[in-house]
Amino acid sequence: MSGYERVEELNIMKVIAETLNRCNDLTVMLQTVLEKLLQLTKLEAGWIFLVDDQPEYQLAAYHGLPPALSWGNQKPMCSGDCYCLSRYRNGKLNEPVNIIECKRLNDAIEKSWGETYGITHHATIPLGDGADSFGLLNVASPRKEKFSEEELTLLQSLGYQIGTAIRRTRLYQEEQRRAENYEKLNELMGTLWSASELTELAKLLVEEGQKIFQWSYANFYIREEETFVLIASESEEDVGSPSTFGTSEHSAILTEKIELSRDGSSGKLPIIRHQQVLGVVVIRAPLQNPFRESDKEMLEALARHLSLVYESIALQEKRQELLLHEERKRLARDLHDSVNQKLFSLSLTAKGAKEIVGKYDASLGELMDDMWLMSQQSLKEMRSLIWQLRPVGLEEGLLSALKKYADHLDLRVHFDVERLPDWPRQIEETLWRIGQEAMNNVSKHANVKEVNIRIDETKQGVGMQVSDEGDGFSDKQSNGKQTLGLTSMRERVDLLQGDFSIRSAHGRGTNVEIFLPYKKERERDQS
Known part of the structure; x- marks a missing residue:
């Protein structure tokens, strides 16, 4: 490599590094750097696949695709398999390579999808930061069938730069997402702590949670013996209906852990009190925005808060029982010390008066006798009332x-x-x-x-x-x-x-x- 070529290579790497550092939005960054890379290397076409979950992949950026590969909103690039992706998934694509047989290009020619502009081969470069791999960079030009070792080495360096930038950008976006999640969680919890009973808590969660987090829906289930019954929902399920969880899902819930679906589309949050699962909240993630690992941390915090609110509601109910208990004691004591004693005095007075006046006036004696009987009946009823007002002695x-x-x-x-x-x-x-x-x-x-x-x-x-x-x-x-x-x-x-x-x-x-x-x-x- 001549000195001029080495300077040109270093300049390309410098420009690419500057381009990567200008943006923290992954989609915008990859599209911008791809266009800049093609411009600096004088190549015509390129595309980037991000591969996070096997076997799924995402067409994250593209530029200069021929009509045969760009029709139907880039449909040939968004579905199906190919040689480079297969080798990448099998762990056999760790270095830049020339792809001699590109299945997508071959299919385009065989099925007459459109003009390929003479593109028949491409180079594939893995994107990684030395520790993890994130996907593939593919570049091509018309009638270019092979990339030299020097070109592949340069592309490998650029792939490492892009992979490092992907790692940095994702970390930044995860931190941003985490901060936004906790801000939203704080807003939601301010509402949930106002609940005074379980059904109100469930309704607030599914309604306010959907508004704040934009969940597709949330279902709140309460455990009743060996099943879970829906008590609040923002989905099409009927409140009061039993859950449709399978046995394996039940066992996962009963482990007291947050569970996310494999594709991140939903999560299950157990509500725990005294180390027992009393309920579960099933949340469907927003469309086109599945749950990630950083969301799991927020969901765990939400589950803990729900358990605390549940505990607070139970304690509040106990407090109300104690207040009622004390009020009954006070009323029973007051009635016993005042009205009951007065009725007893009235009964004794009526009996004494009857004994005195009955000797001189029979009719007045009968009235005193009636008064005594009424006071005795009232005294008996008052004692019965005091008994009922006493706190329940069921020990x-x-x-x-x-x-x-x-x-x-x-x-x-x-x-x-x-x-x-x-x-x-x-x-x-x-x-x-x-x-x-x-x-x-x-x-x-x-x-x-x-x-x-x-x-x-x-x-x-x-x-x-x-x-x-x-x-x-x-x-x-x-x-x-x-x-x-x-x-x-x-x-x-x-x-x-x-x-x-x-x-x-x-x-x-x-x-x-x-x-x-x-x-x-x-x-x-x-x-």
């Missing part, structure tokens, strides 16, 4: 609490229960409160001293039946003095989306039945 079990309350009402209770599982506190408290109210009605209105309680559990939930063989009542009476108690029971059942029914008739007793649905795994994890 010894539901049956023990119901038995103690029946004893308080002077009722004999007969239980029909095979077993009492470890139900969630909300379920157990509802059974307790409804049992209380039903026994109150028996004590006040049934005119009997016995009550029957049946409790059973199914896969769908738990049922309770409270029955007596007392006076019963008609539909018209149910709209009268018992309305408040019945309304209270119905409201408690409705809070848990359960079923409530009551059957009664004169002389045939009353039968109260409830059913409270719940999924064992989900409720137990939340309790």
